[in-house]
Structure formats: structure tokens, C-alpha cells
Amino acid sequence: MCLAIPAQVIEVVDAEHALVDMSGVRKRISTALLDTLAVGDYVIVHVGYALSRLDPDEAAETLRLIAEWAETAGDEVPG
Numbered sequence: 001m002c003l004a005i006p007a008q009v010i011e012v013v014d015a016e017h018a019l020v021d022m023s024g025v026r027k028r029i030s031t032a033l034l035d036t037l038a039v040g041d042y043v044i045v046h047v048g049y050a051l052s053r054l055d056p057d058e059a060a061e062t063l064r065l066i067a068e069w070a071e072t073a074g075d076e077v078p079g
Contacts, residue, residue: 004046005066006059009037020045023063 007020007029016032020043030049031037042059043050054062 004044004051006042006054006062007045007050008059009039009041009043012037012039018043018050020050023067 005022007022007027009018010021010026011019012031013019013028016030017028018031018037019026019028022045027045027048029043029045031043032049034043034050034053037043037050037053042054042056044052044054
């Protein structure tokens with residue numbers, strides 16, 4: 001199973017990298033697959049690459065669902 005998660009851009013490092021926040025975890029990612037990004041944009045991140053931009057409302061809803069799943073899943077492993 002692959003998981004791509006929403007992250008908010010907190011710093012554009014250079015033309016191909018950005019620093020993002022993923023629920024409190026900050027990570028430098030590649031933005032080589034996207035045209036341009038700005039601080040505050042939401043992106044979908046998978047294995048260190050921003051795959052696409054994401055609407056802020058959609059990002060908030062996805063993050064809410066992930067948090068809700070984490071609360072109810074406990075030690076259960078999906079699948």
C-alpha cells in the first residue's frame with residue numbers, strides 16, 4: 001500500500017526543493033515535478049516528491065480523516 005499525504009509548504013528552498021510541514025514534521029522535499037510553488041501552498045507528498053498541488057479545503061479534510069482514522073485504529077493494521 002502506498003500513501004501520499006498532504007503537506008503545507010513553509011519555505012521554498014530553490015527551484016526544485018521546498019521545506020514542508022506534515023502535521024508538525026518538517027521535511028525537505030523535491031518539487032521537480034511541479035511548475036511553481038509558494039509558501040502556504042498544499043501539496044501531495046509521496047516518497048519525498050511533491051506530486052501535485054492540493055486545494056486547502058481538501059487538504060484540511062484529508063488531514064482530518066487521517067487523524068480520525070489514527071484515533072480509532074489503535075494498534076490495528078489495515079489490510
